Amino acid sequence: MDRIPILKMGPFLLVTIQIDLYDRLALDLEEDLVRMVEKTSAKGVLIDISAVTIVDSFMGRILGNIASMSRLLDAQTVVVGMQPAVAITLVELGLPLNGVSTALDVEKGMALLQSKMIFDEEEEQEEDDTAAN
Amino acid sequence: MTLPLTKDILVVSREQDVVLLRNRVKEHAVKIKMGLVNQTKLLTAASELVRNMLRYGNGGKAIIEVVSSGRINGIRLTFEDQGPGIADIDNAMTDGYSTGKSLGLGLPGTKRLVSEFNIKSKLGEGTTVTIIKWANG
Amino acid sequence: MLVNITSILKNKRTEILELWMKNQLSNPGLADDLISNQDLRSQSADFVNALVNNLNENNIDNPNSSDFDHVIEILGGISISRARQGFSPRETGFFILSLKESFLEILNQEISDVKDLFTQSLRLSRLMDNFTILTFETFIKGREEVIMRQTDEITDISTPVIKVWDGILALPIIGTLDSARTQVVMENLLQEIVITGSSIAILDISGVPTVDSLVAQHLLKAVSATRLMGAECIISGIRPEIAQTIVHLGIDLSQIITKATLASALQYAFKSLRLEVKRSATDNKLFNKTQY
Structure with a gap:
């Protein structure tokens, strides 16, 4: 059975989708990712869809699910590299993926995740400070 | 007037067929020099409809045709299933309506992606959806 | 027994052409600046020959006969090229209508029996009227093609994407934004x-006359x-007036960042990219040079 590989890069997980997903593959990815987030206590998930030519409502929902589930496990999800034609089609379809963060490429996505981590830490720091006082 | 030029019939019964159908439609779209954005819209629409057919109609038949009207060419896709049919088509064509577990934007969203959209359904007999996407939009 | 009208036309084709040329040239509306007499004569001769050669007693009553394919092709070519060159519909129509005049004049000379003359003139008129309609149809199609091409050109010209800074794009939209235009704008921008x-794009709508809900x-x-x-x-x-319409129409734009001017949008973009624009110190050499 085909599986989409998930790479661990420091506190982040990186998934590069190279082929057009059929349903089973996408559902497996959703499950694998959530397990990996839990196992590695990852702080962020990067999904690179630059090679994906079609995102229909099913795929869109999977992306949304991954983001929501990861958030419950305290990890941020960023979808990177969406093709212009895919973006236009999703908007026309009425599926603007509101709950999902996006970035132009893996590098910018990584930077975005890092800035979110720093932001989170600062917040925690502040909370600790107020608790100590 | 819309004239059919080529015809290709595909039986859809498993979810892997979704990718197969997309590839077949893409071949035809490239052949008539459809632009990338319109291609993507057509393929996404096809994907939505074939998924509906699998979910609600237990699969069915997909017909891919290259059609011509005057000077422009286009792709016509017909999806036929023998499923339970849709009771209220007007309702099904409204944003936010769904009987299944989807997001409820299937049919109206799909309609926005294509140039022409036609749906016929009879309770207990099945549903036929026909869409056309012209090469220039 | 009716007279054989096709043989009359065949025998008289030289006279017909001369008469037709005379008719065309006598028309005060002829655009002689657009076409030379010589070109007009060769166009006319081609057409008369094609028509007379393909005409027989059977197809004269059937303008849709495939015998006329070549005739229609020539006629179509003439009216399309005239549409592109900017001939008026009247000038283009006169081309074929004056041929009908010439035909009828020849018939008038050749047929003495009044009843016969009437019947034959009517048959020929019907055929020629059909060609006239065809001429106009093709003429309009030619004009439409011109309009379509211009529309495409306008859409292309009017959506430039400008890189204003590293990472910042600006897209000034000028004119009405319809769905076809939006698609082009979006494609270019993305x-x-x-x-x-670039991580920031500025859509400037100063040049958009009205903003309705669409x-x-x-x-x-x-x-x-x-x-x-x-x-x-x-x-x-x-x-301001656009802000008013947006609110009066109840359009919700609260999800997007809007700015009054391109300058303030640029300022916002700089800020979010953590860039700063600073005034340089006054002892700038360039500044000094212009001062003294």
């Missing part, structure tokens, strides 16, 4: 975002698509 790796919807689509790509989209150039 493509440019990929090429330049235009607003198109703008929202462009903003959503930009966001999906991983970039941010700012709308600038919102004039």
Whole structure:
């Protein structure tokens, strides 16, 4: 059975989708990712869809699910590299993926995740400070 | 007037067929020099409809045709299933309506992606959806 | 027994052509600046020959006969080229109508029996009327092609994407924003975002005359698509009267960043990219040079 590989890069997980997903593959990815987030206590998930030519409502929902589930496990999800034609089609379809963060490429996505981590830490720091006082 | 030029019939019964159908439609779209954005819209629409057919109609038949009207060419896709049919088509064509577990934007969203959209359904007999996407939009 | 009208026309083709040329040239509306006499004569001769050669007693009553394919082809070619060259419909129509005049005049000379003359003139008139309609149809099609081409050109010209800074794109929209135009704008913008790796795009609508709910919807689509790509989209150039219409129509643009001017949008973009614009110190050499 085909599986989409998930790479661990420091506190982040990186998934590069190279082929057009059929349903089973996408559902497996959703499950694998959530397990990996839990196992590695990852702080962020990067999904690179630059090679994906079609995102229909099913795929869109999977992306949304991954983001929501990861958030419950305290990890941020960023979808990177969406093709212009895919973006236009999703908007026309009425599926603007509101709950999902996006970035132009893996590098910018990584930077975005890092800035979110720093932001989170600062917040925690502040909370600790107020608790100590 | 819309004239059919080529015809290709595909039986859809498993979810892997979704990718197969997309590839077949893409071949035809490239052949008539459809632009990338319109291609993507057509393929996404096809994907939505074939998924509906699998979910609600237990699969069915997909017909891919290259059609011509005057000077422009286009792709016509017909999806036929023998499923339970849709009771209220007007309702099904409204944003936010769904009987299944989807997001409820299937049919109206799909309609926005294509140039022409036609749906016929009879309770207990099945549903036929026909869409056309012209090469220039 | 009726007279054989096709043989009359065949025998008299030289006279017909001369008569037709005379008719055309006597028309005060002839655009002699657009076509030379010589070209006109060769066009006319081609057409008369094609018509007379293909005409027989059977097909004269059937303008849809395939015998006329060549005739129709020539006629179509003439009216399309005239449409492109800017002939008026009257001039183009006169081309074929004056041929009918010439035909009828020849018949009048050749047929003495009044009843016969009437019947034959009617048959020929019907055929020629059909060709006249065809001429106009093709003429209009030619004009439509010109319009279509110009529309495409305008759409291309009017949507330039400008790189104003590293990572910042600006797209001034001029004219009405319809759905076809939005598609072009979006495609250009998103493509440019990929090429330049820009993370902020400014859509400036100072040149858009009105914003109704449909235009607003198109703008929202462009903003959503930009966001999906991983970039941010700012709308600038919102004039006071446009702000008024937007609110009166109840259009919700609260989800997007809007600025009054391109300058303030740029300022916002600089800020979010953590860039600063500073006035240089006064002892700038260039400044001194212009002062003294």
